Amino acid sequence: MNNNTRGYHFFYRCFWLFSISCIVSANPLTGDDIAEKIAARDEGVTQYRRIHMLMTDSQNNVRERETVSFRKYYGADKKTLIYYEKPANFRDTAFLAFDYGDVEADDDQWLYLPAFGKIRRISSANRGDAFLGTDFSYEDIKKETKFSLSDYQFTILEHREESGSSLYLLEAIPVNEQVANELGISRIRSWIDAQIWMPLSVDQWDLHGQHYKTIEIREVQSIQGIWTPLSIVSRNHLTQHHTVFNFSEIDYQQQIDDQIFTQNTLRRGL
Amino acid sequence: MLRMGGHNKQDKHLHFYIIIRIFLVTLIPAGAAYSSGGWDxxxxxxxxxxxxxxxxxRERLNLWQLSLHPSIEIPVNERADFSALLRAKVTAIDDFRNEKPDQSEVEGGSRFWDLGSGGELELREFQYRIRHHNGFSTFGKQEIVWGVADGIKVLDVVNPQSFKTFILEDPDQSRIPLWMVNTELLFEQWGFQMLLIPDNTYHDFPQQGLPFAYSSPLLIPTVPAGASVIVENTNRPNGLDLGWRVSTFISGWDLTVNYLSHYDDTPVIRRFIDLTGTTPTITVIPEYARTQLVGSSxxxxxxxxSFRLEMALQIDKFFLVENASDTDGVEITDEWAYVLGLDYSSQASQLIGVQLHQSILTETRPEWVRDTTETHITFNIQQRLWHDRLLLEGQLIYNLNREDGLFQSQGRLEVLDNLFIWIGLDLFFGDELGIFGQFDQQxxxxxxxxxxxx
Structure with a gap:
């Protein structure tokens, strides 16, 4: 190698180092950073809301559910109660979940079906199972527009500036086969709005690699200073079934009694 | 079957009480809510x-029934609310009901109103609930469900049950609500429940001649051929049932400890044999006896x-004996019972459950009619399809002692969000002397x- 060649290689290396450093400084966030920002998004300590559920099959037959929902954080732990009011055949059906911040702890879930009069302890392992006939999974219901940091490896695939918004395409791959099996998911890709750190759409691929579900957040509004989805739709591309959750009467300042999140409330009603 | 009945209340008084109660159901909440603005x-x-x-x-319809279940919930104020549930029923065909049901096992104030021609009107629930600082109290007619077992009852003994179609009817329809005071206090993860039950209503058993009348010698005394039988009125003591339950949630475990002092809802059938005449005469006196239950889930x-376990010790319970020289044909002992259940749920919306149930008499006597240890196993499989619109279910209850049992399957379809249709099959099999096998023709x-x- 002569001196000219050495000088060319030195210049070439410096050029690439400079280019890489420029890219890094222009896009300093990693996938984990974005997932952490989403996880850290303020959700308030308590939340009360009504959820109007619309489930539509491929023949456009629509089933409706009217529920009320209570959620409260206890440090890193979260408790959620969903209580069915309509239709009459489902009235008093209720779902209670304790979602623990400790990743080693199994979440706890209970379902009350009034026809049996008994509370059923339900497994939290099959997190990808559909929640009471909707196109949302139990995991979707519990995490709602967030991702469990310990379940995925996150990668940024794309960064866009659109209409003054900064959008990231984030890919999440389950960390191992067990998590993938529990979630029924092999891959997630979601567009994240960097202004509010909330996914605008979430595409999910099943264990066979088929693109089977898309969740879209249709409308977001700041309520009592907290960015809040007002309508979410989940579409199952394999069955052509979709579910819309429309939220109303959202209140982050309502005092929610701890007694709400007990089996006594499940059994006797609100 | 020996009759388990005999009641002194007069029907006209009964109907008066029922009418008054139904009247109250509509007027008291309406009035209270109107004055408080809660009607809206x-x-x-x-x-x-x-x-x-x-x-x-027999290859024919044996039931054609239409029932309406209206309910109302009215907030009276921030701390109290009323709720009521009625059941109005008409039947064009009902082989499981006498033309004029006597409701002898049911306390006068809890009976349904027989409208005649297969019509019934019943107040199923009537509750006034008051919230207080650490819980609430509910006064009125209500159901209390204890335990975690499916299809087999160990702790779920607070409310009696209608056995009109044995155990085929849905639990929420066959359970008989009772008038009681139910107070629950909550302290963080601890719950304390106290029950005061003045309502002396017992299990409703089908009368002799009806399809699900008991014939198994495990449940009723056998009568020798040629003997004459005199059945006395049922001895119905009046007394208060008391119960409490402590419940908690610790490190992922749901735990309860339960206690109930009550009259067993199944009568003790004492039989007395008189051999002094030309033919033996057997006098039968059914009576309800007090027992105590201590249990846990x-x-x-x-x-x-999912893991489920419920267990209980029933203290002072009567069981039939085969010894003809025994004075009254029953002996007292304690009974241990437990149900151990495991449910496996898969990602494919499938649930597979298995349960082991054992009932063990603490005293071993060769003359017990039943075995000292009775064992049942149950299998249950549920498959949800089409986004939960269709539920397919199969269940087997099998008695290992007599190898008899019941197989049930059902398909339930949600046609619209307020419209369901279902079809099911109930098959009894095994030894006709067994508890399930006795209904092999049903x-x-x-x-x-x-x-x-x-």
Whole structure:
């Protein structure tokens, strides 16, 4: 190698180092950073809301559910109660979940079906199972527009500036086969709005690699200073079934009694 | 079958009480809510159920029934609310009911109003609930469900049950609500429940001649051929049932400890044999006896498997003996019983459950009619399809002692969000002297439609 060649290689290396450093400084966030920002998004300590559920099959037959929902954080732990009011055949059906911040702890879930009069302890392992006939999974219901940091490896695939918004395409791959099996998911890709750190759409691929579900957040509004989805739709591309959750009467300042999140409330009603 | 009945209340008084109660159901909440402005928040809903059943042995319909279940919930103020549930029923065909049901096992104030021609009007629930600082108290007619077992009862003994179709009817329809005071206090993860039950209503057993009248010697005394039988009126003591339950949630475990001092809802059938005449005479005196239940339930979930256990000791319970020289044909002992259940749920919306149930008499006597240890196993499989619109279910209850049992299967379809249809099959099999085998001739297909109104 002569001196000219050495000088060319030195210049070439410096050029690439400079280019890489420029890219890094222009896009300093990693996938984990974005997932952490989403996880850290303020959700308030308590939340009360009504959820109007619309489930539509491929023949456009629509089933409706009217529920009320209570959620409260206890440090890193979260408790959620969903209580069915309509239709009459489902009235008093209720779902209670304790979602623990400790990743080693199994979440706890209970379902009350009034026809049996008994509370059923339900497994939290099959997190990808559909929640009471909707196109949302139990995991979707519990995490709602967030991702469990310990379940995925996150990668940024794309960064866009659109209409003054900064959008990231984030890919999440389950960390191992067990998590993938529990979630029924092999891959997630979601567009994240960097202004509010909330996914605008979430595409999910099943264990066979088929693109089977898309969740879209249709409308977001700041309520009592907290960015809040007002309508979410989940579409199952394999069955052509979709579910819309429309939220109303959202209140982050309502005092929610701890007694709400007990089996006594499940059994006797609100 | 020996009659378990005999009641002194007069029907006209009974009907008066029922009319007054139904009147109160509509007027008291309406008045209270009107004065407090709560009527605007009243929630009224109802379900209409039409049900058929087809007798596979006799190849004909044995039930055609229409029932309406209107309910109302009215907030009276921030701390109190009323709720009530009625059941109005008409039947065009009902082989499981006498033309004039005597309701002798039911306390006067809890009976339904027999409208004649197969019509019934019943107040199923009537509750006034008051919230207080650490819980609430509920006064009125209500149901209390204890335990975690499916299809087999160990702790779920607070409310009596109608055995009109043995155990084939849905639990929420066969359970008989009682008038009581139910107070629950909550302190963080601890719950304390106290029950005061003045309502002396017992299990409703089918009368002799009806399809599900008991014939198994495990349940009723056998009568020698040629003997004459005198059945005395049932001795119904009046007394208060008391119960309490402590419940908690610790490290993922649901735990309860239960206690109930009550009259056993199944009467003790004492029989006295008189051999002084030309033919033996057997006098039968059914009576309800007090017993005490001490029990516990435990449940948790591990991965895809849920674990359930309920157990109880019934103190001072009577069981039939075979010894003809025994004075009254029954002996007292304690009974241990438990149900251990495991449920496996898969990602494919499938649930597979298995239960082991054992009932063990603490005293071993060769003359017990039943075995000292009775064992049942149950299998249950549920498959949800089409986004939960279709539920397919199969269940087997099998008695290992006599190798008899019951197989049930059902398909339930949600046609619209307020319209369900279902069809099911109930098959009894095994030893005709067994608890299930005695109904081997009662196999049936059931079908129904349920419509909800808000």
């Amino acid at each position: 928040k009243a929630q009224i809903s109802s379900t209409l159920i039409r049900e058929w059943s087809y007798d596979l042995e 435990i449940s948790n979930a591990f991965g895809s498997v 196999d049936r297909i059931v079908s129904g439609i349920e419509v909800g109104f808000n």
